């Protein structure tokens with residue numbers, strides 16, 4: 001299983017087509033998702049996008065030759081160590097060579113030496129794609145278990161159009177993640193709350209928090225990739241962040257306030273096997289919401305009376321305790337901590353987990369480098385008796401994988 005303790009090594013082969021510029025974005029997406037990426041271009045590919053770009057993005061040396069780094073037997077080591085090999089774009093020429101098992105460059109030897117899944121993203125002119133030789137090669141490769149993503153029907157280089165356009169980087173990423181993910185959440189219904197609630201004061205102002213929703217969305221995307229059927233209760237998440245949750249098995253329910261989030265979560269949790277409360281929910285809301293904008297002149301903005309919001313996670317745990325949830329439902333809550341003292345943090349986590357009645361508490365270190373609005377996160381996952389069952393830091397996807405692994409092992 002590809003859990004958080006194992007680095008996922010992905011080789012991205014790049015061959016000589018114009019679509020290589022789109023692979024730049026793919027490499028960024030893969031590294032952003034927390035994967036270790038080594039780029040293996042062909043000589044022709046380097047005429048389209050050069051070595052410095054690949055090295056800077058992947059943070060690994062890049063070569064096309066089997067004669068570099070011979071001490072580490074690089075020509076086979078890359079393929080042996082890979083969890084996945086992607087070739088994007090895959091030219092007609094390289095597809096033919098892969099079919100024939102030709103190994104006259106580093107990409108060829110890597111592909112022969114690997115036992116990992118291979119994903120090709122073909123890109124070429126429509127005539128080249130339709131050509132009987134290419135089609136026969138593709139048929140042979142797929143019969144051997146090689147996976148394909150695309151090509152799409154659309155605009156091609158030089159103004160032509162037809163089948164042969166390389167799949168978009170996001171699609172290739174999705175196909176790659178699907179191949180990598182253990183399908184260990186297949187058949188399970190997961191509900192994730194994500195984002196931050198906003199409690200209106202008047203028509204233009206609200207009490208809010210700095211949660212972007214990235215961690216919750218990463219959890220939703222990773223759970224879907226592992227086979228789960230996912231509902232995201234999304235509180236005020238930007239379209240940009242929500243784009244990562246585009247998956248046929250993810251349903252998004254937008255909400256605004258803590259009360260709306262509570263209603264949506266209670267409804268969704270009634271049929272959920274796993275509930276993850278990653279949203280930052282306001283503890284209090286203004287006692288009254290003004291219909292009209294409050295003005296300075298009226299002196300109405302110097303004081304705000306607050307009332308307490310319902311504790312959603314505690315309500316969900318109580319519901320489960322009363323048997324109003326599927327048998328064996330797992331509930332995960334989050335706690336943001338600013339304390340740098342691990343002993344104090346863990347003691348608070350132990351008490352909070354018990355008070356809320358949840359199975360796991362992901363203690364989120366919110367400081368200058370991690371947490372709210374940041375791309376990276378660091379968590380300690382606290383289970384029964386306050387024991388730290390797992391910890392993870394890095395991208396929010398790496399943290400999501402650790403949380404899902406912890407849920408999986410406790411179920």
Ligand SMILES: Cc1cc2nc3c(=O)[nH]c(=O)nc-3n(C[C@H](O)[C@H](O)[C@H](O)COP(=O)(O)O)c2cc1C
Nearest residue numbers: 015016017018042044045091092093094123124125
């Ligand atoms: C501007 C330009 C664009 C090209 N685009 C493609 C392409 O999209 N698909 C393809 O199969 N070949 C394309 N070719 C041809 C390949 O670059 C050529 O077949 C080359 O030998 C491929 O080598 P490689 O597979 O080792 O990278 C293109 C060539 C040029 C000059």
